[in-house]
Amino acid sequence: MENVIRKDDHLILINRQPEGNYEKGEMQLWESIGSPFVPLIEFSDPATMKKYGVKHDPEVVEIVEVLMKVYWGDPREKLCEAIDSIPLSCIIVGNRGLGKLKRAIMGSVSNYVVNNGSCAVTVVKHHE
Template identity: 45%
Template sequence: MAQARTVGVGIDNSSTSKAALRWAIDNLVEGGDRIILIRVQSPKSDNVQKKLWEQTGSPLIPLEELRERTVLKQYGLTLDSEILDLLDTESRTKGITVVSKVYWGDPREKLCDAVEDLMLDSLVVGSRGLGVLKRVLLGSVSNHVVVNATCPVTVVKGTPVSKP
């Protein structure tokens, strides 16, 4: 039997982050593994928890608590019920553990920090499919993470953004 792994998934409620989560569940995660949903909030947030956990990120939040409004409000989170239902089902059927962690700051840097902090065996992120010009102007979170993370990174591509 293989040793349990810790798989991080960058999540922001976008269609590409949902696709990344589905990909991780369908192709990577096995029984006994742990999924950590990694959410990076804006550094401009006035959230009380941000002031307490800004440097290290929040404590790990168990899946059961992600359905509680007070917990979501406390960290400034919104989670799609489709994601929660998927995670509930997979945690029961595959025997995986699901937790979440919130960071505040630049997603590029914080996702790389999470790899070290959480000792991830693998990280899965979505890509918005920006064109070359927008990617150069805005920067690409997924490109930065692929180059700088110290664990294997899988990028699940989204639908390319159409040209105006």
């Protein structure tokens, strides 16, 4: 961990929400720039979880102070925008584990961020 995290570093979770079950007003208000930073502990409140359409993980809240920022829209574009607007020195993205055909049709978010992001990108491989 000493090579990854230093004192006073921040862990920022960036969450891009699909259309779904959350308050539309939040999406319309913050769609272009993402939500304000929200301490992860606030996501233990059911109203906050519904407001942003996310699920709470109590284990994470107990381990580290985490801020979360929610974006709406194309995940490729929003992750690259977040890299520049926050700004981030590195980003870790997941991989959906799509096959070659689906990846060609739908596009790969992680590949787009690796090729277009302005910071170091680590892609975590999908495990079934």
